[in-house]
Amino acid sequence: MSNLSIFKIGVGPSSSHTVGPMLASNLFCGLVDKQLGDIARVKIELYGSLSLTGKGHLTDVACIIGLNGIRAKDLTISLKESILKLAYQDKKIYFNQKKMIDFDYERDVIFYKDFLPLHENGMKLSIFDASETLIISQVYYSIGGGFVATEEELQNPKKENDSKKLDLEFNNAKELLELCSKYNKTIAELSLAYEEQFHSTDEIKRYCLDIWSVMQDSYYNGANAKESILPGSLKLKRRAPYLASLQAKNSDPLAMVDLISLYAIAIAEENAAGGRVVTAPTNGACAVVPAVMLYLKSYLGKKFNEKSIIDFLLTAMAIGSLYKKNASISGAEAGCQAEIGSASSMAAAAAAQILGANNARVATAAEIAMEHHLGLTCDPVDGLVQIPCIERNAFGALKAISAARMAMDRDEMSTPRVGLDEVIATMYQTGKDMDTRYKETALGGLALTLKSYC
Numbered sequence: 508m509s510n511l512s513i514f515k516i517g518v519g520p521s522s523s524h525t526v527g528p529m530l531a532s533n534l535f536c537g538l539v540d541k542q543l544g545d546i547a548r549v550k551i552e553l554y555g556s557l558s559l560t561g562k563g564h565l566t567d568v569a570c571i572i573g574l575n576g577i578r579a580k581d582l583t584i585s586l587k588e589s590i591l592k593l594a595y596q597d598k599k600i601y602f603n604q605k606k607m608i609d610f611d612y613e614r615d616v617i618f619y620k621d622f623l624p625l626h627e628n629g630m631k632l633s634i635f636d637a638s639e640t641l642i643i644s645q646v647y648y649s650i651g652g653g654f655v656a657t658e659e660e661l662q663n664p665k666k667e668n669d670s671k672k673l674d675l676e677f678n679n680a681k682e683l684l685e686l687c688s689k690y691n692k693t694i695a696e697l698s699l700a701y702e703e704q705f706h707s708t709d710e711i712k713r714y715c716l717d718i719w720s721v722m723q724d725s726y727y728n729g730a731n732a733k734e735s736i737l738p739g740s741l742k743l744k745r746r747a748p749y750l751a752s753l754q755a756k757n758s759d760p761l762a763m764v765d766l767i768s769l770y771a772i773a774i775a776e777e778n779a780a781g782g783r784v785v786t787a788p789t790n791g792a793c794a795v796v797p798a799v800m801l802y803l804k805s806y807l808g809k810k811f812n813e814k815s816i817i818d819f820l821l822t823a824m825a826i827g828s829l830y831k832k833n834a835s836i837s838g839a840e841a842g843c844q845a846e847i848g849s850a851s852s853m854a855a856a857a858a859a860q861i862l863g864a865n866n867a868r869v870a871t872a873a874e875i876a877m878e879h880h881l882g883l884t885c886d887p888v889d890g891l892v893q894i895p896c897i898e899r900n901a902f903g904a905l906k907a908i909s910a911a912r913m914a915m916d917r918d919e920m921s922t923p924r925v926g927l928d929e930v931i932a933t934m935y936q937t938g939k940d941m942d943t944r945y946k947e948t949a950l951g952g953l954a955l956t957l958k959s960y961c
């Protein structure tokens with residue numbers, strides 16, 4: 508499949524807990540469209556991590572919006588407010604924008620502590636007729652990065668020969684690098700050639716530029732936010748507007764470090780506030796890639812042009828696809844190493860590419876960035892994508908830049924001991940070995956310690 512959707516326009520605060528459940532609800536609307544006349548009630552059942560951190564991640568809200576037939580990329584603040592007023596005050600859902608049905612939050616949204624068998628993020632949607640008879644129900648899993656799969660799709664994954672044979676395919680870093688040398692292309696060029704099997708060149712370039720435009724808007728909105736407190740129980744103050752005000756007189760030799768932190772914090776806060784951001788590859792980690800791009804824009808000036816933007820995103824999505832294919836980009840499945848770690852690895856490779864590294868060094872940059880995120884747990888306090896997530900994006904961006912520079916400074920003759928494929932496999936195995944408490948359940952780590960201190 509095309510890798511463009513590694514980057515997609517969505518809403519905060521979480522790709523797996525907000526964007527994915529919203530998409531599942533949209534898909535369910537399509538699935539039951541023929542039964543529309545009979546629908547009198549809809550039930551939302553959330554399991555595992557979607558339940559344990561669902562309220563903080565707005566999973567319930569996302570399902571309600573999705574069942575109203577609204578897609579994440581089309582959601583505006585006023586639309587969200589009107590849908591929630593309809594649901595909570597008027598006790599109605601305008602099902603798929605076609606039929607008004609009764610809705611009672613206490614009765615129709617159920618949070619279960621147990622997990623469904625196939626993935627940590629399970630949910631079930633059901634519709635009933637006026638006599639309370641079940642018409643149809645469907646289990647969905649939100650598998651990370653805003654992607655979803657039904658129970659059937661996870662149980663019977665498409666066999667390779669079910670899908671169209673592509674001229675250009677890579678399943679791991681080794682194959683990617685071999686193809687690059689076979690066709691004498693950079694990773695960005697190879698990624699473009701891969702995407703051209705699905706879309707026209709113009710569509711791909713336009714998609715990348717649209718993504719970059721939303722990334723810049725999220726930074727602007729975060730740095731200039733008017734409301735000062737982020738939503739949720741922590742009552743956390745937004746820091747980006749103040750950090751931005753300090754920048755003008757920052758003459759410290761390490762001012763660039765402060766600037767990169769500002770870029771990341773502004774975007775991560777915008778995500779935490781439920782604003783429009785780019786899932787990259789997840790919402791929790793949405794600020795890492797754009798913070799590195801904004802750094803390159805400041806550092807390279809006019810040299811960071813349209814081509815650099817497109818090449819950056821194409822390189823990052825090729826690397827992101829390796830994590831999605833061979834490991835995970837879901838904090839609920841493999842901890843924060845799968846989210847911030849993957850984002851940092853993608854950004855490191857892309858930065859090295861733009862700074863002129865050869866393909867081997869680009870892959871090494873990706874490897875270094877992930878190697879130093881291995882073991883990173885996911886322990887969002889009170890289930891909100893705020894502590895530790897917001898600052899963690901800044902560290903992901905800084906590590907990415909550091910990794911790109913380290914990779915570029917390597918001796919040409921020395922082969923790295925750890926390859927990108929090995930580190931991806933290690934991340935996945937570490938994630939599988941990780942205790943469930945550290946995988947987006949808010950039952951361990953900082954989430955637990957802070958609870959006992961409050």
Ligand code: SF4
Pocket residue numbers: 791792838842843844846847884885886887892893895896899947
């Ligand atoms: S700790 Fe990391 S993986 Fe967990 S919600 Fe925050 S950013 Fe996402």
